[in-house]
Amino acid sequence: MFDTQQALQSIEKEIQNIALGTHPTELYEPIRYIMDLGGKRIRPILVLIGNYLFTDDWQKNTKPALAVEIFHNFTLLHDDIMDNAPIRRGKPTVHEKWNSNIALLSGDVMLVKAYQQLDFVEEKYFHTILRKFHQCAIEVCEGQQLDMNFEKVEKISQGEYINMIRLKTAVLLGFSLEFGAVIGGADPENAQQLYDFGVNIGIGFQLKDDLLDVYSDQAKFGKQVGGDIIANKKTFLLIKALEKATGETQDQLQSWLTKVDFDKEEKVKAIIEIYNSLNIKQETESKMNEYFYKAFQSLDSIPIKKEKKEALISFTNDLINREK
Amino acid sequence: MFDTQQALQSIEKEIQNIALGTHPTELYEPIRYIMDLGGKRIRPILVLIGNYLFTDDWQKNTKPALAVEIFHNFTLLHDDIMDNAPIRRGKPTVHEKWNSNIALLSGDVMLVKAYQQLDFVEEKYFHTILRKFHQCAIEVCEGQQLDMNFEKVEKISQGEYINMIRLKTAVLLGFSLEFGAVIGGADPENAQQLYDFGVNIGIGFQLKDDLLDVYSDQAKFGKQVGGDIIANKKTFLLIKALEKATGETQDQLQSWLTKVDFDKEEKVKAIIEIYNSLNIKQETESKMNEYFYKAFQSLDSIPIKKEKKEALISFTNDLINREK
Numbered sequence: 001m002f003d004t005q006q007a008l009q010s011i012e013k014e015i016q017n018i019a020l021g022t023h024p025t026e027l028y029e030p031i032r033y034i035m036d037l038g039g040k041r042i043r044p045i046l047v048l049i050g051n052y053l054f055t056d057d058w059q060k061n062t063k064p065a066l067a068v069e070i071f072h073n074f075t076l077l078h079d080d081i082m083d084n085a086p087i088r089r090g091k092p093t094v095h096e097k098w099n100s101n102i103a104l105l106s107g108d109v110m111l112v113k114a115y116q117q118l119d120f121v122e123e124k125y126f127h128t129i130l131r132k133f134h135q136c137a138i139e140v141c142e143g144q145q146l147d148m149n150f151e152k153v154e155k156i157s158q159g160e161y162i163n164m165i166r167l168k169t170a171v172l173l174g175f176s177l178e179f180g181a182v183i184g185g186a187d188p189e190n191a192q193q194l195y196d197f198g199v200n201i202g203i204g205f206q207l208k209d210d211l212l213d214v215y216s217d218q219a220k221f222g223k224q225v226g227g228d229i230i231a232n233k234k235t236f237l238l239i240k241a242l243e244k245a246t247g248e249t250q251d252q253l254q255s256w257l258t259k260v261d262f263d264k265e266e267k268v269k270a271i272i273e274i275y276n277s278l279n280i281k282q283e284t285e286s287k288m289n290e291y292f293y294k295a296f297q298s299l300d301s302i303p304i305k306k307e308k309k310e311a312l313i314s315f316t317n318d319l320i321n322r323e324k
Numbered sequence: 325m326f327d328t329q330q331a332l333q334s335i336e337k338e339i340q341n342i343a344l345g346t347h348p349t350e351l352y353e354p355i356r357y358i359m360d361l362g363g364k365r366i367r368p369i370l371v372l373i374g375n376y377l378f379t380d381d382w383q384k385n386t387k388p389a390l391a392v393e394i395f396h397n398f399t400l401l402h403d404d405i406m407d408n409a410p411i412r413r414g415k416p417t418v419h420e421k422w423n424s425n426i427a428l429l430s431g432d433v434m435l436v437k438a439y440q441q442l443d444f445v446e447e448k449y450f451h452t453i454l455r456k457f458h459q460c461a462i463e464v465c466e467g468q469q470l471d472m473n474f475e476k477v478e479k480i481s482q483g484e485y486i487n488m489i490r491l492k493t494a495v496l497l498g499f500s501l502e503f504g505a506v507i508g509g510a511d512p513e514n515a516q517q518l519y520d521f522g523v524n525i526g527i528g529f530q531l532k533d534d535l536l537d538v539y540s541d542q543a544k545f546g547k548q549v550g551g552d553i554i555a556n557k558k559t560f561l562l563i564k565a566l567e568k569a570t571g572e573t574q575d576q577l578q579s580w581l582t583k584v585d586f587d588k589e590e591k592v593k594a595i596i597e598i599y600n601s602l603n604i605k606q607e608t609e610s611k612m613n614e615y616f617y618k619a620f621q622s623l624d625s626i627p628i629k630k631e632k633k634e635a636l637i638s639f640t641n642d643l644i645n646r647e648k
Contacts, residue, residue, distance in 0.1 A: 082425040101406040
C-alpha cells in the first residue's frame with residue numbers, strides 16, 4: 001500500500017538528515033532555510049509513487065527521492081533572484097533575507113547537493129538516472145530562460161507558451177515519476193509512459209494555475225485574485241485572448257495592457273469581462289483537459305494493477321481539484 | 325611522452341566539440357563565449373599530466389578532462405556576477421555583455437554540463453571521481469563565500485587566508501591531478517599524494533599572484549601593478565603587514581587603508597615602502613616556498629619514474645616562474 005502521509009513524513013525526516021556543511025554559515029543556513037520552508041513535497045512523493053507502481057519496497061527510496069526536492073528548491077532560489085521576488089511561501093526569499101550573492105552561491109551548492117543525493121541510487125540504475133537528470137536539469141533552465149524572454153516579447157504563440165511551461169515545470173514532474181519507476185525496475189517503455197503522464201499532468205497543472213489566478217474564490221485562493229492580470233503576465237489566458245480579440249475588444253485589451261496608471265480592481269474586472277466575452281475560461285479548461293486526458297491515456301497503457309494506479313490517480317486528482 | 329602543446333591542442337579541439345543546445349540562444353551563446361575566451365587551460369592539462377604519470381594512454385582522456393575546465397569557467401561566470409567584474413580576459417564579462425540573469429542561468433547550465441562531461445569517465449572509476457568532484461565543487465563554493473566574507477571583516481589571520489585560497493583555488497588543481505591519476509589506474513595513496521601536490525602548488529601559486537601584484541615588472545605584468553593595494557584587497561602581504569606593523573608604521577598603514585580620497589600612485593608607493601620596511605616580500609616568498617617544498621615532497625614520495633615526473637615538474641615550474 002502507498003500511504004501519502006507516511007511518504008511525506010519520511011521525506012520530511014530525511015530532509016532534516018541531509019548532510020550540510022557548517023562553515024561558512026552564510027552558505028549553509030540559506031539551504032537549511034529554504035528546505036525548511038515546507039511546500040507540498042510533490043516531486044519526491046511522485047518519485048515514491050512512481051516507485052510503488054513497480055515495487056512494494058518504495059519506503060527504502062526516500063533518500064534518492066530527495067534529489068528532486070533539493071533540485072526544485074535550487075531552482076526556486078535562483079529563480080527568485082532573477083524574478084526579484086521578495087516572498088516565498090510567506091517568508092522572505094533568501095536574497096532578501098541575506099543577499100543575492102549568498103543566494104546565488106548557496107544555490108550553486110544546492111545543485112551539487114542534488115547531484116550528491118543521487119549517489120543513493122542503486123548502482124544498476126545509476127547511469128540511467130544520472131543521464132536523465134542532466135537532461136531534465138538543463139531543460140528546466142531552458143524553460144526559465146524562455147519565461148524571462150517572453151516578458152520582453154509582444155506576441156507569444158500558444159505552442160511557444162506550452163513548450164515553455166513544459167520545460168520550466170512539467171519535465172521535472174515527469175522525471176520524478178520516471179525516476180521512481182526506473183529504480184523500481186520498470187522497463188524503459190513503461191518508465192517513458194509514466195514520464196509522459198507526468199509531463200502532461202504538469203502542463204495541465206500550470207494551465208490550472210493560470211485559471212486559478214483569474215477564476216478562483218478569493219476566500220479560498222490565499223493570494224490576490226488577478227495578480228497575473230495586474231502584472232500583464234503572459235498566461236495561457238492572455239495569450240488566447242490576444243489571439244482571439246478583434247475590433248473594439250482588441251483595442252480595449254491593448255489599452256489595458258499599455259496603461260501605466262490604473263486602478264487594480266478596475267483592471268482585473270475589465271480584463272475578466274474581456275476574457276468572458278471571448279470564452280477564454282472554457283478555451284483554457286478545454287486545453288487543460290486535453291493534457292489531463294493525454295496523461296491518463298499514457299497511464300492506462302501501463303500494464304500494472306488498477307489498485308497500484310489508484311495511488312497515483314488519487315494523488316493527482318487532489319492536485320487537479322485544488323482551489324489554490 | 326607527454327606533450328603540453330599536443331594536450332592543449334586536443335583540449336581546444338574538444339572544447340569546440342562540447343554539445344550545447346541551441347535554443348534559447350541566450351542560454352548557450354554565453355557558454356560558448358566564456359569557453360572561447362581562452363586561458364591557459366591549466367586544469368584539464370593537469371588532468372592529462374596526472375593521467376600520464378600512471379598510463380601512456382593519456383591522449384584518450386581529453387573528453388573527461390574537460391569537466392574541470394567547464395567547471396572552472398562556471399565558477400568564473402558566477403564569481404564575476406558576485407564581484408561585479410566588468411572584464412574577464414580582456415573582454416566584457418557575460419553579465420556585462422548580456423545581463424546578470426542570463427549569466428546566472430547559463431552558469432547553472434554549465435555546472436550541469438560539467439557533470440555531464442564526467443559521463444566520459446570509464447565505469448570502473450566513475451563513482452570515485454564523481455564523489456571527489458562533488459566535494460571539490462562544494463569546497464570551491466565555500467572558498468568563494470569565505471573570500472566574500474573577508475571583504476567585510478577587519479582582521480583575518482594568516483591561517484584563515486591560506487584556508488580560503490586552498491578552498492577557492494587550490495583544491496580544484498589538486499582534484500584535477502588526482503582525477504587524472506585515478507582514471508590512469510593510480511592506487512588511492514598515490515592519487516592522494518598527487519592531490520596534495522596540486523593543493524600545495526595551488527596555494528603557492530596564489531601567494532605568487534599576491535606577490536606579482538606588488539613586486540612585478542610593469543612592462544611584463546600586463547595589468548596595473550598595485551591593483552590589490554589600491555583596492556585594499558586582503559592579500560597575504562597585507563595580512564602579514566597588519567600582523568607585523570607596530571607604532572608609527574601601523575598608524576601609517578591604517579591611515580592609508582581608511583583614506584577615501586587618495587592619489588593611486590602615491591598610495592601604492594607608500595604601501596610598498598611599508599611592506600619593504602616590514603620585510604613582507606621575503607616573508608611571503610618564504611611562505612610560498614614552504615608550500616612549493618611541501619608539494620615537491622609529496623611528488624617525491626610517489627613511486628613513478630623520474631622521466632614521467634619531469635612532465636609535471638616542467639609544467640609546474642613554468643607556472644611558478646611566470647612573471648604575470
